[in-house]
Amino acid sequence: MAQTTLPTQSLVEVKKIKDDVVYLKDGSFVQIIAVSGVNFDLKSEDEQASIIGSFQKFLNSLDFRVQFFIHSRKVNIQKYLASMAERKKNEQNELLKIQIDEYANFIKSFIEQNAIISKNFFVVVPYNPTPEVASSASGIFSLWKKQKTAAEKQAEATTTQENLEQLRNRAGSVIAGLNQMELKAIPLEDEELTELFYNLYNPQLVEKEGMAIAQ
Numbered sequence: 001m002a003q004t005t006l007p008t009q010s011l012v013e014v015k016k017i018k019d020d021v022v023y024l025k026d027g028s029f030v031q032i033i034a035v036s037g038v039n040f041d042l043k044s045e046d047e048q049a050s051i052i053g054s055f056q057k058f059l060n061s062l063d064f065r066v067q068f069f070i071h072s073r074k075v076n077i078q079k080y081l082a083s084m085a086e087r088k089k090n091e092q093n094e095l096l097k098i099q100i101d102e103y104a105n106f107i108k109s110f111i112e113q114n115a116i117i118s119k120n121f122f123v124v125v126p127y128n129p130t131p132e133v134a135s136s137a138s139g140i141f142s143l144w145k146k147q148k149t150a151a152e153k154q155a156e157a158t159t160t161q162e163n164l165e166q167l168r169n170r171a172g173s174v175i176a177g178l179n180q181m182e183l184k185a186i187p188l189e190d191e192e193l194t195e196l197f198y199n200l201y202n203p204q205l206v207e208k209e210g211m212a213i214a215q
Contacts, residue, residue: 012201017193021164028128029163031171032193035121036184051181058177064170067124073199075116077107122196123185125174127167129159 015023022030040048081104088100171187178185188196 012197014197017190017197019164020187020189020193021167022193026128028126029167030127031125031167032188032196033123033125033171033174033178033185034188034192035123035178037119037121038183054181058181061177062173065126066174067126069122069124071120071122071196071199072117073120075118077111077116081107122188123174123178125167125171127163127170129163 013024013026015025017023020031022032024030038051040051043051084100084104084107088097088104091097091100175185175187
């Protein structure tokens with residue numbers, strides 16, 4: 001008996017990305033917030049204790065679940081090397097041209113022998129509406145699903161907007177709490193979300209340009 005192979009799309013939980021929100025196939029919504037890091041080891045004991053206390057207060061202030069995760073990936077230096085090549089091209093001083101060339105070759109050699117890893121920190125803020133809102137027909141029975149009237153479509157759109165408002169309120173609470181800890185927190189936009197999921201599902205491929213969080 002031939003073995004059925006599922007398409008790759010069936011393994012991805014994301015339905016679509018729109019207006020900085022990730023729509024999941026189960027009917028829930030997610031916003032992902034990029035957060036700047038802090039070098040905890042370089043802080044004094046008092047500063048470390050203050051950070052831990054502030055983080056505990058932040059967690060206790062939330063009445064919903066959040067997820068923290070760290071995404072590690074290789075640093076892409078192709079754009080930087082291209083800028084060095086352009087600078088060499090426009091340089092009139094022959095000695096400086098040689099130095100630029102030697103420096104670029106050193107960087108290439110160093111990267112080949114020592115992969116440079118960047119770490120990005122994220123907070124995932126979910127919102128799962130009530131089962132009545134999220135439920136929908138599936139499988140073969142969906143073929144016989146009654147067509148929605150204009151009023152039903154309008155009600156569904158209104159409900160979706162209400163759900164998105166709840167999600168954004170949650171994300172706003174998380175951002176405010178992180179800002180109080182002197183951490184910069186920024187919701188990812190559509191292009192950044194697409195890039196993030198691209199990297200998560202294609203770890204073996206060369207990384208795209210990074211999503212740097214301004215310090």
